[in-house]
Amino acid sequence: MSAPSQLAMLSEMARDARDQAGQLLAGERQSERQVASQLESLNRYRLEYAERLQQAMREGIDPASMHNYQQFLASLDTALQRARQALDAQQQRVQQRQQQWQHEQKRLSAFDTLVSRRDVERQRQEERREQRTSDEMAAGRLLRQRAGDAL
Numbered sequence: 001m002s003a004p005s006q007l008a009m010l011s012e013m014a015r016d017a018r019d020q021a022g023q024l025l026a027g028e029r030q031s032e033r034q035v036a037s038q039l040e041s042l043n044r045y046r047l048e049y050a051e052r053l054q055q056a057m058r059e060g061i062d063p064a065s066m067h068n069y070q071q072f073l074a075s076l077d078t079a080l081q082r083a084r085q086a087l088d089a090q091q092q093r094v095q096q097r098q099q100q101w102q103h104e105q106k107r108l109s110a111f112d113t114l115v116s117r118r119d120v121e122r123q124r125q126e127e128r129r130e131q132r133t134s135d136e137m138a139a140g141r142l143l144r145q146r147a148g149d150a151l
Contacts, residue, residue, distance in 0.1 A: 011111035018104035
């Protein structure tokens with residue numbers, strides 16, 4: 001396998017790895033949005049339930065109902081704490097996937113730079129070849145012209 005085709009293969013593999021990392025990052029971001037949405041819903045529900053308790057206290061509430069409200073609010077607080085922890089963990093996963101994607105993007109950029117340099121060098125060599133051919137043809141014409149002038 002020639003060096004250019006090896007480099008093209010490596011570049012394609014790096015592109016695939018970058019794309020896969022991008023897909024994984026997108027999935028983690030979607031999960032982050034879902035977890036954040038669940039946390040927001042829990043927060044809203046907890047606020048609504050606390051308002052119900054306040055309303056019930058204004059209207060008068062028996063001790064057993066008061067205890068039930070407090071127990072339920074405590075369970076909501078526990079659920080909120082777990083949801084915040086889940087969001088923190090998910091945000092860390094997103095950050096890790098972001099770093100992985102950036103790593104793969106840098107790797108791809110390095111291969112693309114090598115391919116570009118190789119192409120520039122190939123073009124430069126082609127231009128030199130064309131210039132040599134042109135110079136040789138001009139020199140041949142000049143020699144023929146001088147030979148024709150000498151006769």
